[in-house]
Amino acid sequence: MILCANPRLQYLTHKREIDRAVTRVMDRGRYILGEEVKAFESEFAAYIGAKYGIGVGSGTDALHLALAACNIGPGDEVITVSHTAVATVAAIEQAGANPVFVDIESDFFTMDPRKIEKMARKNREQSQKRYEEETKKPSIGATEKRRKELEEVAPDPRYEGADRLFNEMKKKDRH
Numbered sequence: 471m472i473l474c475a476n477p478r479l480q481y482l483t484h485k486r487e488i489d490r491a492v493t494r495v496m497d498r499g500r501y502i503l504g505e506e507v508k509a510f511e512s513e514f515a516a517y518i519g520a521k522y523g524i525g526v527g528s529g530t531d532a533l534h535l536a537l538a539a540c541n542i543g544p545g546d547e548v549i550t551v552s553h554t555a556v557a558t559v560a561a562i563e564q565a566g567a568n569p570v571f572v573d574i575e576s577d578f579f580t581m582d583p584r585k586i587e588k589m590a591r592k593n594r595e596q597s598q599k600r601y602e603e604e605t606k607k608p609s610i611g612a613t614e615k616r617r618k619e620l621e622e623v624a625p626d627p628r629y630e631g632a633d634r635l636f637n638e639m640k641k642k643d644r645h
Contacts, residue, residue: 533561
C-alpha cells in the first residue's frame with residue numbers, strides 16, 4: 471500500500487543538503503545536463519544497482535523512454551490501470567501504441583492480475599476470430615497480407631496455451 475507523503479517533513483529532514491544542492495545549481499547557472507544531473511544519474515544508478523541512469527524532464531518522458539526501450543510502438547497494446555494519470559496515456563500514445571485499461575483490485579488499489587489475464591484471453595479470442603474471418607475471404611493476395619499482419623500480433627507465447635492456439639491458427643490457414 472502506498473502511504474501518504476509529507477513533502478514538507480521530507481524537505482525539512484534534508485533541508486541543509488537540498489538547499490546546498492539548489493544553490494550550487496543556481497550559482498553555476500546550468501540546470502539542464504549539468505554536473506548535478508550527471509552526479510544524480512550516477513548515484514541513482516548505483517543506488518538501484520543499475521549500470522546507467524538517465525534523468526529526464528518528466529514522468530511522461532520516463533514512460534515514453536521505457537516503452538521505446540521495449541520496442542513498443544504502433545499497433546502494440548499497453549495495459550495500464552483505468553485510474554491512471556493522463557501522462558501515462560500520453561506516453562503510450564506518443565509511442566504509437568494503444569492503451570488498454572484494466573481495473574484495480576480493492577485491497578491495494580493496484581492493477582488486478584486476474585483482470586489482466588481475462589483481458590489477454592479476450593484479446594487472444596478476438597485475434598483468433600479476426601484471423602479466421604480474414605483467412606476465409608476469397609482474395610488470396612489480401613488474405614496473405616492480412617495473415618502476415620495478424621501473425622505479427624498473434625498471441626504472445628508467454629501466455630498459457632498461446633503456442634497451441636497459434637499453431638492451430640496456422641494449421642487452419644494451410645487447409
